[in-house]
Amino acid sequence: xxxxxxxxxxxxxxxxxxxxxxxxxxxxxxxxxxxxxxxxxxxxxxxxxxxxxxxxxxxxxxxxxxxxxxxxxxxxxxxxxxxxxxxxxxxxxxxxxxxxxxxxxxxxxxxxxxxxxxxxxxxxxxxxxxxxxxxxxxxxxxxxxxxxxxxxxxxxxxxxxxxxxxxxxxxxxxxxxxxxxxxxxxxxxxxxxxxxxxxxxxxxxxxxxxxxxxxxxxxxxxxxxxxxxxxxxxxxxxxxxxxxxxxxxxxxxxxxxx
Amino acid sequence: xxxxxxxxxxxxxxxxxxxxxxxxxxxxxxxxxxxxxxxxxxxxxxxxxxxxxxxxxxxxxxxxxxxxxxxxxxxxxxxxxxxxxxxxxxxxxxxxxxxxxxxxxxxxxxxxxxxxxxxxxxxxxxxxxxxxxxxxxxxxxxxxxxxxxxxxxxxxxxxxxxxxxxxxxxxxxxxxxxxxxxxxxxxxxxxxxxxxxxxxxxxxxxxxxxxxxxxxxxxxxxxxxxxxxxxxxxxxxxxxxxxxxxxxxxxxxxxxxxxxxxxxxxxxxxxxxxxxxxxxxxxxxxxxxxxxxxxxxxxxxxxxxxxxxxxxxxxxxxxxxxxxxxxxxxxxxxxxxxxxxxxxxxxxxxxxxxxxxxxxxxxxxxxxxxxxxxxxxxxxxxxxxxxxxxxxxxxxxxxx
Numbered sequence: 014x015x016x017x018x019x020x021x022x023x024x025x026x027x028x029x030x031x032x033x034x035x036x037x038x039x040x041x042x043x044x045x046x047x048x049x050x051x052x053x054x055x056x057x058x059x060x061x062x063x064x065x066x067x068x069x070x071x072x073x074x075x076x077x078x079x080x081x082x083x084x085x086x087x088x089x090x091x092x093x094x095x096x097x098x099x100x101x102x103x104x105x106x107x108x109x110x111x112x113x114x115x116x117x118x119x120x121x122x123x124x125x126x127x128x129x130x131x132x133x134x135x136x137x138x139x140x141x142x143x144x145x146x147x148x149x150x151x152x153x154x155x156x157x158x159x160x161x162x163x164x165x166x167x168x169x170x171x172x173x174x175x176x177x178x179x180x181x182x183x184x185x186x187x188x189x190x191x192x193x194x195x196x197x198x199x200x201x202x203x204x205x206x207x208x209x210x211x212x213x214x215x216x217x218x219x220x221x222x223x224x225x226x227x228x229x230x231x232x233x234x235x236x237x238x239x240x241x242x243x244x245x246x247x248x249x250x251x252x253x254x255x256x257x258x259x260x261x262x263x264x265x266x267x268x269x270x271x
Numbered sequence: 272x273x274x275x276x277x278x279x280x281x282x283x284x285x286x287x288x289x290x291x292x293x294x295x296x297x298x299x300x301x302x303x304x305x306x307x308x309x310x311x312x313x314x315x316x317x318x319x320x321x322x323x324x325x326x327x328x329x330x331x332x333x334x335x336x337x338x339x340x341x342x343x344x345x346x347x348x349x350x351x352x353x354x355x356x357x358x359x360x361x362x363x364x365x366x367x368x369x370x371x372x373x374x375x376x377x378x379x380x381x382x383x384x385x386x387x388x389x390x391x392x393x394x395x396x397x398x399x400x401x402x403x404x405x406x407x408x409x410x411x412x413x414x415x416x417x418x419x420x421x422x423x424x425x426x427x428x429x430x431x432x433x434x435x436x437x438x439x440x441x442x443x444x445x446x447x448x449x450x451x452x453x454x455x456x457x458x459x460x461x462x463x464x465x466x467x468x469x470x471x472x473x474x475x476x477x478x479x480x481x482x483x484x485x486x487x488x489x490x491x492x493x494x495x496x497x498x499x500x501x502x503x504x505x506x507x508x509x510x511x512x513x514x515x516x517x518x519x520x521x522x523x524x525x526x527x528x529x530x531x532x533x534x535x536x537x538x539x540x541x542x543x544x545x546x547x548x549x550x551x552x553x554x555x556x557x558x559x560x561x562x563x564x565x566x567x568x569x570x571x572x573x574x575x576x577x578x579x580x581x582x583x584x585x586x587x588x589x590x591x592x593x594x595x596x597x598x599x600x601x602x603x604x605x606x607x608x609x610x611x612x613x614x615x616x617x618x619x620x621x622x623x624x625x626x627x628x629x630x631x632x633x634x635x636x637x638x639x640x641x642x643x644x645x646x647x648x649x650x651x652x653x654x655x656x657x658x659x660x661x662x663x664x665x666x667x668x669x670x671x
Binding site for chain 2: 099106172174183257
C-alpha cells in the first residue's frame with residue numbers, strides 16, 4: 014500500500030492514463046447495460062432471488078401431435094445446451110442425450126406412438142434420494158438439476174432413474190459448450206427444462222419452441238401451479254398420464270395420448 | 272486353556288519377496304489403469320450410459336462383501352465364545368480390513384470425478400444409501416481396527432469381547448447397507464427388494480470364509496507351519512452351511528419373481544435368454560459357485576486339503592460371477608417404461624445392452640484384489656497375527 018502511495022505521489026496522472034480509465038469505464042458500462050436491460054425487459058428472476066415453490070415448472074407432451082421422424086425438439090435442445098448430437102458422436106453409446114425421441118408400438122394392435130423422453134422432473138425424484146453428496150437436487154420451482162461442482166460421478170442417480178434420463182459425460186468436452194450451461198467430464202447431466210432460459214424470463218424451453226416453430230404444438234411448457242397458465246388449462250381439459258405412474262413420483266412432465 | 276504362541280512370518284525368503292513384488296506389480300497396474308481412466312474419462316472403458324456400473328463395481332462390491340465375511344472367524348471366536356477359533360481371529364480381522372481397503376479403493380477410483388473424493392467426505396445426503404455406506408465403511412475400519420488392537424495388546428485384552436461384538440453388529444449392518452445399495456433402487460426389476468440385504472449378508476459369509484480359508488492354508492503351507500485337519504474340517508463344514516444358504520436365497524429370490532407376471536420377461540432374460548448373463552448365472556453362480564463346491568465338500572473329496580482349496584476357489588469364482596450377473600445383468604435388461612409396448616430410440620431404449628469390459632477396468636479391479644493381498648502379506652510379516660502352530664493337538668487343548 015505504501016509503495017502504491019509512493020508511486021502515485023511520484024507520478025502525476027498522465028492524460029493518456031485518464032483517457033484509458035475513461036474508455037475502460039465506458040466499455041464496462043456498455044458490457045453491463047444489456048444484461049441489466051434484459052432483466053428489466055424480460056422480467057426474469059433476479060440472481061439474488063431464490064426460486065419460488067409457488068411456481069412448478071412442467072411440460073405437457075401431446076403424443077398425438079408428435080410427428081414421426083421429426084427430431085426438432087432434440088436438435089433444439091442440443092443447440093441450446095451445447096451437447097453434441099448423437100449422430101455426430103464418435104462414441105454413440107457413451108454420448109449424452111438430454112432428450113430423445115421414443116417410438117412405441119403395441120405388439121398386439123400395431124398402434125405406434127411417438128414422444129420425446131427426458132427428465133420427468135419428479136416431485137419425489139429417486140435421483141435426488143440416492144445422490145450421496147446432494148449434487149442431485151430439486152429446485153423449489155420443481156426443476157431437477159445436478160450441481161456440477163459437487164457431482165462426483167458415482168452414477169448412482171443413473172441407476173436410480175426409472176426414465177433413463179441421465180447421462181455421464183464420458184470424455185473431454187469440445188468447444189460447443191455454452192457459457193450459461195455448465196457441463197464437465199465425469200459429471201452426470203440431464204434435461205434442465207432450459208433453466209437458463211427460465212431464469213432469464215424466456216418463459217419457454219428450446220424443445221417446446223422448436224416444436225411450435227415446426228407447427229406441431231406437441232410440447233407446452235409452463236407453470237403447473239398457476240391455474241390461469243396455458244399448461245394448467247390444457248391439463249384440466251386433456252386426459253394425461255404419467256410414465257410409470259405406479260411409482261407415484263408426481264411427475265413434472267405429463268403425456269397425452271399414451 | 273492352553274496358550275497359543277503367535278509369531279510374525281519371517282518374510283525374508285525369495286518366495287516371500289516374489290509374492291510381494293508380484294502383488295506390488297498388480298497394484299502398480301491398477302494405479303496406471305486408474306490414471307488412464309481418470310485422464311481420458313470413462314470413454315476408455317466399456318461402460319456407457321446404459322451399463323453405468325461395470326467391472327470395477329463387480330470387483331469393488333465383491334471385495335467389500337467378502338471383507339465383511341472374512342471377519343466371520345473372529346466373530347465366532349469372541350462373540351460366540353468358541354475357543355478353538357481364537358487363534359484364527361487376528362488373521363480374520365486383518366484380512367477383513369485389507370479386503371475392505373481394496374474394495375473401497377476400486378470403488379472410489381472408478382468415480383467419474385475421483386479427484387473429488389473430498390466432496391464425498393464433506394457433503395452428505397442422509398437419504399442416500401451411499402452416504403450411509405461412507406459412514407459404515409469408515410466405522411468398520413475403526414471398529415475392526417480397535418478389535419484387532421484388543422487381540423494384539425495384552426493391556427486391552429479385556430475389551431476384546433466388547434470390541435468383537437461391536438464389530439460383529441457393525442459388519443452385519445454394513446453388508447445390509449451394501450445389499451441395500453441395490454435393494455433401495457426402485458427403477459430396475461431385479462433390484463428394489465429387501466431380499467438383497469440378507470442375501471448379501473449370507474453371500475459375504477460364504478465369500479469371506481472361502482477367501483479366509485485359502486489365505487490361511489497358503490500362509491501355513493508357504494511358511495512351513497503346521498495347520499491341522501481339525502481346524503480345516505471345522506471351517507469346511509461352516510462353508511458348506513454358508514454356500515447352501517446362498518443357494519437357498521438365490522432360489523427364493525428367483526422363484527418369487529417367477530410367480531409375478533410383471534417379472535417374467537426379466538427373469539426369462541437372466542435364466543434363459545440372456546446369453547453371457549444366463550451362462551454366468553447357471554454355470555458361474557449356480558454350478559461353479561454353489562453346486563460343485565457343495566458336492567466336493569460333502570463328498571469324500573472334502574476330506575482332502577487340496578479339494579477343499581478347489582472348493583474355496585470355486586466359491587470365489589462363483590461369487591464374482593454372481594456380482595457380474597447382479598450388477599451388470601440387471602442393467603443390461605432395458606428399463607420397462609411402457610410395459611407391454613415395444614420401445615425404440617437413439618438412446619438404446621428397449622434393447623438389451625451389451626457390455627465388454629476394457630483392459631483398464633480389469634486391471635483397476637485386479638489392483639484392488641492385489642492391494643488387499645499385499646496388505647495381508649505385509650501385515651503377517653510385521654504383526655504377530657498367525658499362531659506358530661495350529662496342529663491338531665494344540666487346537667484340541669483349546670477346547671478343554
